[in-house]
Amino acid sequence: MVDTSEKCVDLDDVRCPTDVNLGTISRLMETITIVVPYAASQGSGNNFEPLFGDFILSGDGKNKLLENKIRKIVDEINNYLKNGTDFKRTWAPFYLLKEISQKIKENCLGEDEKCYYRGQSNNWELLPGTMRSNVNEKYRDAFENEYHQMGLDYEEITYQPLSKNSGNEVIDRKEIRVRNIAKLQHFGMATPFVDITLNPFVAMYFMLSGKNKNSGFEELRPEFDIFICSNKVDNGTLVDMAPHTADNVRLNAQKGAFLNFEKPITHKEMQPLTRIKIEFQFSLPIMIRLLNDEVEAQQTNKEIKENLKVISEYFNQFGDEDMSVSDMVSYFNESEKKNIQKQIKSLTMAKASSSDMSSIAHLRDWLEEVTNLEEKGRGLIQARDFLELQVVKTLNKFNEKLRIKLNEYQVNDLTMFPDLPKHAEYVARKYPPKRNQSNKTKSFDLGVVDKVEN
Incomplete structure (x- = not known):
């Protein structure tokens, strides 16, 4: 249950679009975060199920009552996973999210409340398009004029100015x-x-939109949001319903609603919106544990063993259970690479200034040290590429598993975008053109650093 008594947020300081900022949004949200650590084994194949670690809960302290209820749900799920067969804390992503959503609806909602949902392929800030960092800074001020112009140019669009007054006409x-x-x-x-939906399956679908691309490595952290508010049309929060009309078939298909970030401008006070944020984070400790199990069972090759050895050594060196893949990759690419280059350069300078290098023994020792450092650098790059590939493969399988299950519930590209242009795109993707034999697909390459420079 969301306790909204004595929680009104005063918005007298918000008078225009540029007054709505991250601070305003923070005041209008009470957020509880659940981090779900996961990884998957090398040999999962078509039977892929991710292995989950203990869910980690944190809150902003604005709603202790709800936070305690969510904590009980998290503890219950953690205990369930711990008691799995052979301590295999596996669960299909679809059923995990379905179970959490159901338990929150059963245990955390009052009689006059309901849930909305949102899925995104990474844990980006919850911002509308006009406020995002990749949008031209001039666009936010120009939005009203662009909307007005489109109302003049297209009969499908009716321009209506933003009004701060009240009454039925407004x-x-x-x-x-x-x-x-x-x-x-x-x-x-x-x-x-910002798009939200009444259907949790639709939110899961939109978690699938992100992909790791060959142009570089990015550790994506899929996110599933649950929002709780009053089921009244004017619920006093950021949530807004748009009428479902025949000329907006996507909104109908997606059971769509919105977080309306113009509301702080038109309201003198609002109720904070409860947000339960579920974030999936690839876990280095779980990956290392799974690979060690496979090494012991002799299910891995020499290359995997060597990469695992390098990764484990650095992970143990840092001693940080919460260390992310991005942190380790950055360390490999920056600090350790430069350290190896510095050592090779130091040895080379020492060789140039030393008279002892005339002896074969000293020259042999120098070559051995340089060779060892170069091999260490190559091993580092291989381990980094292997680590990046694990994240990409696991996320792709995670998404594939979720997509297959959603399709069973008729949640797919065609049903989410039932308009003619998207249907035509769907058919085109369904029957891709033939490839020429000479135009072979390039191998998967996640390289960020070419090699250790000598």
Whole structure:
């Protein structure tokens, strides 16, 4: 249950779009975070199930009552996973999220409350398109004018100015504005809205949109959000419903609603929105444990053993259970690479200034030291590439498993985007063109550092 008594947020300091910032958003949210550590074994194949570590819960302290209820749910799930067969803490991603969502609905909602959901492929800040860092800074101020112009140019769009007044007439005008900005949102335009949905399966679908690409490595952390608020139309929070109309079939198909970041401008006070953020994070300790099990069972090759040895040595050296893959990759690419280069350079300078290098014994010792350092550098790069590949492969399998299960519930590209342009794209992807034999697919390469420089 969300306790909204005496929690109104005063918004007298918010008068225009540029006044809505991260500080404003933080005031309008009470956030509870659940981090779900996971990894998967090398030999999972088609029977892939990720292995989960202990869920880690944290809160911002704004709703202790709800936080305690969520903690009980997390403890219950952790105990369930611990008691799995052979301590195999596996669970299909779909069923894990379905179970958490169901338990929150059963244990945390009041009679007049309901849940909304949002999925995203990484743990980005919860910001509308007009406020995101990759959007031209001039666009936020220009949005109103661009919307107005589109209302003049296209009969499908009706321009309605933002109004701060109250009364039934203003409510009608507000609905017109929300309905039309919702259209712009689904045409791909950056707006002051963030998509949410009444259907948790739709939110899971939108967790699948991100991919690791060959152009570089990024450790994606899929995120699934649950929002709790009053089921009243005017619920006093950021949540806003857009009318489901025949000319916005995507909104209907996705059971869509929005977080409306224009509300702080038009309201003198609002209720904070409860957000339960579930973040999936690839776990180095779980990966190392799984690979060690496979080494002991003699299910791995020499290359995997060598990479595991390097990764384990550095992981133990840092002694940080929470160390992320990105942290280790950065260390490999920056600190340790430079350290090896520095040592080789030092040895080379010593050789140039030493008269002892005329002897074969001293020259042999110098070559051995340089060779060992170069081999260490090559081993470091191989371990880094192996580590990046583990993250990519595991996330791709995670997404594939989730996509297959969602498809069984008729949640897929075609049902989420039932308009004609997207249907045509779907058919084109379903029947890809033939490839020429001479145009062979390039091998998977995640290299960030070419080699240790001599």
